Amino acid sequence: MARPVAEWVNVTDDISIIARESGEVWFHNRSGEKGDIDPFAAPMGGVGSPGSTVGLLDGAINLAFSNIEKRLARPEPTVAGYIVALVGAYHTSVDTPRNLRRAASRFEKLGRPEVAAYLEERAREETGHDRLALKDLRALGVPGERLVANFIPEGIKPLCNRFDELCAEDYPIGSIGYSYCLERIAALKEKSDIETVQALCPDGVDTTRFLRSHSSLGSEASHVAETIEFVASLPASDRIKVVQETYQSALIMAEGYNHELLKSEPQIRAEIEQALGEAAPYLHVPGPSAGQKHYAAATAD
Numbered sequence: 001m002a003r004p005v006a007e008w009v010n011v012t013d014d015i016s017i018i019a020r021e022s023g024e025v026w027f028h029n030r031s032g033e034k035g036d037i038d039p040f041a042a043p044m045g046g047v048g049s050p051g052s053t054v055g056l057l058d059g060a061i062n063l064a065f066s067n068i069e070k071r072l073a074r075p076e077p078t079v080a081g082y083i084v085a086l087v088g089a090y091h092t093s094v095d096t097p098r099n100l101r102r103a104a105s106r107f108e109k110l111g112r113p114e115v116a117a118y119l120e121e122r123a124r125e126e127t128g129h130d131r132l133a134l135k136d137l138r139a140l141g142v143p144g145e146r147l148v149a150n151f152i153p154e155g156i157k158p159l160c161n162r163f164d165e166l167c168a169e170d171y172p173i174g175s176i177g178y179s180y181c182l183e184r185i186a187a188l189k190e191k192s193d194i195e196t197v198q199a200l201c202p203d204g205v206d207t208t209r210f211l212r213s214h215s216s217l218g219s220e221a222s223h224v225a226e227t228i229e230f231v232a233s234l235p236a237s238d239r240i241k242v243v244q245e246t247y248q249s250a251l252i253m254a255e256g257y258n259h260e261l262l263k264s265e266p267q268i269r270a271e272i273e274q275a276l277g278e279a280a281p282y283l284h285v286p287g288p289s290a291g292q293k294h295y296a297a298a299t300a301d
């Protein structure tokens with residue numbers, strides 16, 4: 001009988017994530033261990049399995065978000081906050097197909113056609129997602145093109161830069177970790193999150209195209225499942241890099257989202273109106289009463 005798969009990756013100077021095929025995951029602190037007796041000090045070298053690979057990937061995201069757990073902003077959802085989330089969604093989507101194709105052509109040159117094919121497929125699937133965010137903005141009465149041309153939310157910029165850099169690397173395998181991080185978090189959104197947003201918006205107007213498609217109701221869930229299968233099939237050295245980048249991207253994402261969510265409502269409105277160069281009366285719709293479910297930014301790849 002084949003031995004069950006165990007995988008591990010060192011994501012910080014002293015923390016390793018260890019995951020078993022059965023789905024069990026540990027965070028192992030190496031600081032108290034001597035290198036010669038710690039079996040996880042050396043990089044893993046075996047094969048992957050979907051059960052252990054997803055444990056490492058999701059463990060990396062959880063570990064990164066645990067850093068800001070105590071500082072996590074939970075503002076009441078408002079139209080202005082949703083507009084900024086859509087602008088963020090636009091910016092994290094608009095260059096995705098081009099970036100993924102760039103990484104794909106690099107893997108083609110490196111003699112890794114299977115990675116190139118995976119990235120090409122992802123580029124096809126992500127094409128047009130920026131248009132969904134623009135349509136939602138238009139449905140809200142916002143001149144979307146003008147707004148996105150003049151405004152990248154500060155907390156979103158580092159994420160966009162990270163993906164640009166990863167896809168331009170000589171060995172751009174980290175781009176898969178970044179994409180996984182964004183898609184996995186988007187896929188956590190449920191029907192009730194979408195209903196919360198729709199309830200803020202004028203009746204009879206569809207303002208959640210992007211959000212639906214980047215949620216558990218849309219294509220994100222299958223993108224996540226496909227990525228887990230694919231990453232599990234990669235050599236150990238690639239899986240290590242993908243998990244490490246998932247962790248780094250999640251750190252950037254956690255800080256960036258929180259930066260945006262900590263802004264006050266007047267600050268958010270001022271940023272939008274400054275970018276538009278005019279008053280935006282549609283921003284002054286009161287939000288739902290306290291206690292309604294918090295809406296996390298709609299950003300995704």
Ligand SMILES: [Fe+2]
Pocket residue numbers: 126183219220223301
């Ligand atoms: Fe996706």
Ligand SMILES: [Fe+2]
Pocket residue numbers: 093126129214300301
């Ligand atoms: Fe997308």
